[in-house]
Amino acid sequence: MRAAALSPGLADPVADAQGCFRAVLDAMSRPGSVRRVPADVRPPAPLVPAAAAVLLTLADAATPVWTDAGPDAAAWLAFHAGCPLATSPEDAAFVLACGSPPSLGVLVQGTDEEPHRSATLIAQVAALEAGSGGWRLRGPGIEAEHRLRVSGLPSDFTARWGANRAAFPRGVDLVLCAGREVAALPRTTAIEEG
Amino acid sequence: MSAAPQDAAGGGTLAGYNFAYLDEDTKRMIRRALLKAVAIPGHQVPFGSREMPLPYGWGTGGIQVTASVIGPDDTLKVIDQGADDTTNAVSIRRFFGRVAGVATTERTAEATVIQTRHRIPETPLREGQILVYQVPMPEPLFRLEPRVAETRRLHALGDYGLMHVKLYEDIARRGEVTISYNYPVMVNGRYLMSPSPIPAFDNPKMDRMPALQLFGAGREKRIYAVPPYTAVRSLDFEDHPFRPNRADAACALCGSRDSYLDEVVTDDRGGRRFLCSDTDYCERRRAEQ
Incomplete structure (x- = not known):
């Protein structure tokens, strides 16, 4: 194991995981709102604290994780979360993308009878800004419209998301992470370019 | 119906238990199920329901959901048929006082997490609150189709003709729909959902509620959810609109x-x-x- 894998995980695993979960639950039930992850975690590069905390909160031996973050980050995740590392994104329950995210269509979609058995994509982006500008979001969890500006996703992402949403109830759910901030889009959310 | 201070934890929190009783592996599994449930409003997500220190039918599903959600900064309210001072409500509130050390309240407006058996509070809930329902039977079709595999297929196909026929037969025989509680609802226009045995009177409160609604069925091992501001429509017919009693x-x-x-x-x-x-x-x- 490399030295980077020995950098600490969650300082207080019980309280930090609870706080991170509430941030993600809140983000997922109010798509487009940006929440701050309360845990103080310093993962190896290129992982950002929010993505690392979300995975340490949700991933374990039952959930294969695929990541493009390189061997240091993968070893750190496997050590602290105890999760198996998938060799390809098609086999993973959590897909952590630090670079350009893999096509949503190749990830586990679930079935019509068991749509909950789908992958969750955790995408690291450059910045998240809620409130004004950027995407117009509609769907469950949103009273009228939420605005979310996301910097650092491929330009054709909204088209890919439209195809993901059209497959409902099957489909991938998205967690966006930038620094210590997290936002989420469940498969029900409609994105319109602002 | 007094507001006696019955919430005293009686000696503080229990030693030897993890925060909120459940172990972290169980909480993680329930948390993953909750996130998928929120992403697919009204869809029942199976989970590995644990044995709890009270029997099935006393709110084990709701307790496991609450234990996975609640944190030290939360204020918990527990109601049983609307009342804060009945056995089930007092026991569950005291349980979380002892295993999580959380603050408890009887006031709807002050609570951040409200666990409920069979009612929605009259005071309108607001954004940021979480309402956790105890659910005895999560499958709305179970009296009409006993095969679980078949009900799963009907949900996949969105085929809810059975329930419409049941409502029609009620009207044909008695002139009105005779379901007074556990009245089936359509969530976000896609999934038929059991609202748990709340009175039909409470059904309209679920529609576009600003609070997050989570449902836990311990014996049946299912979790489902309704995100805030989500359409929840009680099933009815144009010429026989839904009328809560x-x-x-x-x-x-x-x-x-x-x-x-x-x-x-x-x-x-x-x-x-x-x-x-x-x-x-x-x-x-x-x-x-």
Whole structure:
């Protein structure tokens, strides 16, 4: 194991995981709102604290994780979360993308009878800004419209998301992470370019 | 129906248990199920329900959901049929006082997490609150189709003809839909969902509620959810619109004509009174008078 894998995980695993979960639950039930992850975690590069905390909160031996973050980050995740590392994104329950995210269509979609058995994509982006500008979001969890500006996703992402949403109830759910901030889009959310 | 300080944890939190009783592996599994449930409103997500220190049917599903969600900064309210002072509500509130050390309250407005058996509080819920329902039977079709594999297929196909036929037969035989509680709802226009045995009177409160609604069925091992501001429509027909029932009376204590009433038999000569089922609502109204 490399030295980077020995950098600490969650300082207080019980309280930090609870706080991170509430941030993600809140983000997922109010798509487009940006929440701050309360845990103080310093993962190896290129992982950002929010993505690392979300995975340490949700991933374990039952959930294969695929990541493009390189061997240091993968070893750190496997050590602290105890999760198996998938060799390809098609086999993973959590897909952590630090670079350009893999096509949503190749990830586990679930079935019509068991749509909950789908992958969750955790995408690291450059910045998240809620409130004004950027995407117009509609769907469950949103009273009228939420605005979310996301910097650092491929330009054709909204088209890919439209195809993901059209497959409902099957489909991938998205967690966006930038620094210590997290936002989420469940498969029900409609994105319109602002 | 007093507001006696019965929430005292009786010696502080219990030693030897993890925060909120459940182990972290279980919480993680339930948390993953909750996130998928929120992403697919009204869809029942299976989970590995654990044995809890009380029997199935006493709210084990709701307790496991609450234990996975609650944190030290939360304020918990527990109601049973609207009341804060009944056995089930007192026991569960005391349980979380002891295993999580959280603050508890009887006031709807002050709570961040509300666990409920069979009612939605009269006080409108707000954004940021979480309502956790205890669910005995999550499958709305179970009296019409006993095969679980078949109900899963019907949900996948969105084929809810069975339930429409049931409502039609009620109307044909009795002139109205005869379901007074656990009245089936369509969530976000896609999934038929059991609202748990709340009175049909409460169904309209679920529609576009600002709070997050989570449902836990311990014995049946299912979790489902309704995100905030999500359309929840009680099934009906154009010529027989949904009509929630309420006893045509005023509360004997606070005089409310808007709240849901319990009928209380007062003697063996046919005497009866109607009282608000929501004790917090009733007490606040009396305090204001």
